[in-house]
Amino acid sequence: MNWILLVEQVLNGVQLGLLLFLLAAGLTLVFGIMDLVNLAHGSLYMIGAFIAASLTQLTGSFVIAAILTLPATMLVGMAVEVLCLRTLYDRDHLDQVLATFGLILFADDFVQLVWGPAGMDIRLPEFLRTSFEILPGVVYPTYRVAIIVVGLAVAAFLYFLVARTRIGMLIRAGASNREMVGALGVNIRLLFTLIFGLGAMMAGLAGLMAGPILTVQIGMGNDILILAFVVIVIGGIGSIRGAFVAALIVGLIDTVGRAFLPEILGLFVGQLAADTAAPSISSMMSYLLMAVILAFRPEGLFPPRSG
Amino acid sequence: MLKKTLTMAAGLAMLGSAVQADDQTVDIGFVTTLTVGPAVIGRDMQDAVDLAVEHLGGAMAGKKINVIYEDDGFKPEIGKQKTEKLVNSDNVDFVAGYIWSNVLLASYKSVVGNGPFLISSNAGPSQIAGKLCHEDFFSTSWQNDQTPMAMGEVLNQRGVKSLYIMAPNYAAGKNMVEGVERTYKGEIVGKDMTKWPGQLDFSAELAKARASGAEAVFVFYPGKAGVQFFKQYEQAGLKSEIPLYSVFTVDSISLPLLKDLAVGSLNTQTWSPDLDNATNKKFVADYKAKTGRYPSFYAAQSYDTILLINSAVEAVNGDLSDKAGMRAAMKKADFESTRGRYSYGNNHFPIQNFYLREAYKNEAGEYTVKTVQTVFENHQDSYASECGM
Numbered sequence: 298m299n300w301i302l303l304v305e306q307v308l309n310g311v312q313l314g315l316l317l318f319l320l321a322a323g324l325t326l327v328f329g330i331m332d333l334v335n336l337a338h339g340s341l342y343m344i345g346a347f348i349a350a351s352l353t354q355l356t357g358s359f360v361i362a363a364i365l366t367l368p369a370t371m372l373v374g375m376a377v378e379v380l381c382l383r384t385l386y387d388r389d390h391l392d393q394v395l396a397t398f399g400l401i402l403f404a405d406d407f408v409q410l411v412w413g414p415a416g417m418d419i420r421l422p423e424f425l426r427t428s429f430e431i432l433p434g435v436v437y438p439t440y441r442v443a444i445i446v447v448g449l450a451v452a453a454f455l456y457f458l459v460a461r462t463r464i465g466m467l468i469r470a471g472a473s474n475r476e477m478v479g480a481l482g483v484n485i486r487l488l489f490t491l492i493f494g495l496g497a498m499m500a501g502l503a504g505l506m507a508g509p510i511l512t513v514q515i516g517m518g519n520d521i522l523i524l525a526f527v528v529i530v531i532g533g534i535g536s537i538r539g540a541f542v543a544a545l546i547v548g549l550i551d552t553v554g555r556a557f558l559p560e561i562l563g564l565f566v567g568q569l570a571a572d573t574a575a576p577s578i579s580s581m582m583s584y585l586l587m588a589v590i591l592a593f594r595p596e597g598l599f600p601p602r603s604g
Numbered sequence: 605m606l607k608k609t610l611t612m613a614a615g616l617a618m619l620g621s622a623v624q625a626d627d628q629t630v631d632i633g634f635v636t637t638l639t640v641g642p643a644v645i646g647r648d649m650q651d652a653v654d655l656a657v658e659h660l661g662g663a664m665a666g667k668k669i670n671v672i673y674e675d676d677g678f679k680p681e682i683g684k685q686k687t688e689k690l691v692n693s694d695n696v697d698f699v700a701g702y703i704w705s706n707v708l709l710a711s712y713k714s715v716v717g718n719g720p721f722l723i724s725s726n727a728g729p730s731q732i733a734g735k736l737c738h739e740d741f742f743s744t745s746w747q748n749d750q751t752p753m754a755m756g757e758v759l760n761q762r763g764v765k766s767l768y769i770m771a772p773n774y775a776a777g778k779n780m781v782e783g784v785e786r787t788y789k790g791e792i793v794g795k796d797m798t799k800w801p802g803q804l805d806f807s808a809e810l811a812k813a814r815a816s817g818a819e820a821v822f823v824f825y826p827g828k829a830g831v832q833f834f835k836q837y838e839q840a841g842l843k844s845e846i847p848l849y850s851v852f853t854v855d856s857i858s859l860p861l862l863k864d865l866a867v868g869s870l871n872t873q874t875w876s877p878d879l880d881n882a883t884n885k886k887f888v889a890d891y892k893a894k895t896g897r898y899p900s901f902y903a904a905q906s907y908d909t910i911l912l913i914n915s916a917v918e919a920v921n922g923d924l925s926d927k928a929g930m931r932a933a934m935k936k937a938d939f940e941s942t943r944g945r946y947s948y949g950n951n952h953f954p955i956q957n958f959y960l961r962e963a964y965k966n967e968a969g970e971y972t973v974k975t976v977q978t979v980f981e982n983h984q985d986s987y988a989s990e991c992g993m
Contacts (some may be wrong), residue, residue, distance in 0.1 A: 303814045309807035405639065414643035416828050418861040421839075428841035438839040441807070510836055512828040512861070513980055516640040520802035556808040559796070572797055576773045580799045 301434050306556045312441045314548020315448025321528040321540040323499030330472040331537015334390050336397040339518025340404035345370040345501025345509040350417035366505045374497020416514035527587050533597025547583045554579030615802035618701050629670040633690030635701040638675035642827045654901035656910035664914045665922030683707035687714045700909045702861045705729040705775035716740045725909045734990030737951040744908040747953050748779030751851045754872040754958035754979040756787030766791045768818035772800030780824040793818045811838045825853045831861045856898040859971040866963040875943045876975045883940040904942040915939040951991035956983045
């Protein structure tokens with residue numbers, strides 16, 4: 298095994314992890330703080346990708362489209378919260394699962410109606426379509442570096458927002474005791490709408506970042522959402538820090554597993570059997586890890602300190 | 605007035621005898637994917653079937669054609685349920701369609717031997733071509749291995765010494781890999797079977813392909829997975845480094861999204877929009893006029909499916925109870941296919957030509973494919989000898 302390949306695979310793992318983090322951060326914000334199980338988070342990711350694709354075609358610039366997509370998905374998210382989810386906070390999780398599952402079906406059909414079944418293409422600008430030597434001998438695609446940079450920036454922004462600002466303080470307080478915060482004169486309804494909008498914006502950001510490397514298509518959120526749930530369960534529900542670490546772990550396990558498992562298995566069983574079994578086993582590994590962590594730390598690796 | 609009375613009588617008769625298919629119509633159940641990501645393939649097939657019905661004037665041997673579309677949702681278990689519904693409660697005369705080998709395999713036993721004929725408009729798993737072959741099954745496509753076998757031959761002709769292979773880990777993916785391995789004479793330096801469906805990212809595999817030093821990469825990624833693959837291939841800087849050969853990846857489904865990314869890429873197929881025969885010219889022109897899109901091979905094969913059924917129904921003058929007569933007619937493949945005439949082997953898979961095609965941009969600025977050469981003439985699949993028919 299040469300070290301260049303290893304470095305490249307670790308980078309791939311980190312990049313996939315950060316993409317997962319973008320999705321998981323919004324999910325854990327909504328789940329952990331508002332106590333709302335939102336299965337439709339993947340639909341917001343899909344809608345973000347479709348909006349970004351349309352805006353790229355309309356404006357001819359991916360960068361402008363990206364800037365406009367963020368407030369657009371935030372608005373979509375806030376509208377969904379006000380219209381559909383507001384009444385669900387007091388219901389139990391099963392009702393929320395059912396209602397948001399319905400939203401997934403609605404969103405998939407809605408996208409098919411508006412954008413058609415063909416899917417869309419997000420054209421990257423020339424400067425993002427190249428690759429460069431990130432370390433001596435390691436050539437890496439520019440756009441994937443961009444994903445890493447954006448992922449890290451979002452992590453820093455969220456940390457700052459939640460830990461260092463007044464609104465972050467209200468968010469944390471609202472998570473612990475929403476009646477008390479409400480009694481102190483804070484408009485908790487508006488606060489929750491804003492948090493949900495923020496979560497939707499993060500999903501939209503994940504969608505627009507994923508669009509150019511994955512395909513923008515109906516149901517694209519459903520595949521990745523399961524992994525995002527695995528991430529927040531491993532990390533500890535409601536914990537941004539946990540989501541960050543867990544996303545990196547899951548990304549690395551997934552990538553490194555896919556890269557090296559066939560060879561490793563090949564040492565023990567025949568190559569043919571290894572080739573067939575390795576993809577299944579490597580896609581199972583994240584779930585195995587989740588099971589192990591749940592057995593030893595049911596709260597996840599980094600349960601939130603409040604509530 | 606008479607028509608109304610007849611309809612009412614028919615309705616009453618239906619009520620009386622529980623569920624009985626209307627024998628004044630030719631009932632065709634068509635299973636494809638109409639929702640979720642690959643819905644775009646289902647739409648192409650549906651448009652082609654509708655066009656074929658239109659070209660036939662809506663009738664076969666004087667009987668009205670009734671097509672019932674069912675959506676498999678890209679899942680074998682749902683495909684099987686829908687198939688059972690078509691066979692048991694709709695009492696269709698023909699079950700057709702099937703994009704995915706795993707869906708067809710799951711649904712197969714629910715149709716063959718239970719009355720209706722089963723016609724695959726796309727999937728061609730090796731099992732059905734071999735041991736599981738059945739007299740009531742026909743294919744208007746190909747056996748999965750054949751197209752990659754043709755590509756293996758092309759690689760030999762071009763003197764490619766080493767190859768890296770990637771395909772999704774499911775029934776068709778495995779057949780595709782076996783196919784290319786069967787004819788390719790150079791060295792296979794690496795192989796990845798990726799998760800299907802839902803692999804998001806090919807970066808790990810692409811890094812391995814680069815490190816392997818292969819002279820060429822061969823892939824099979826149907827539908828939009830192919831778009832994802834080609835994009836990531838370019839972004840990794842591999843497009844200019846290692847030539848990419850594919851089967852069922854660059855087609856009129858993926859080309860509108862791939863555009864210049866795919867131009868010049870080579871693939872093999874039994875059909876091409878520029879094949880020079882009267883049926884194909886009419887099919888491609890009318891399809892484009894109706895939908896504004898180039899038809900895909902999925903569409904061409906679905907169109908052929910309806911023509912094949914028509915040839916059988918015409919042969920027995922609309923007597924749908926004459927199963928033996930229809931079977932014998934279909935065995936002759938006595939219709940003008942979009943790929944020109946072909947014949948059936950003992951396992952009811954076509955014996956046909958395979959072409960090398962290249963993606964290009966035509967004068968009108970549309971992305972499509974053109975035929976480069978004929979790779980195999982009258983090629984029969986490798987599993988026919990395992991079929992006991």
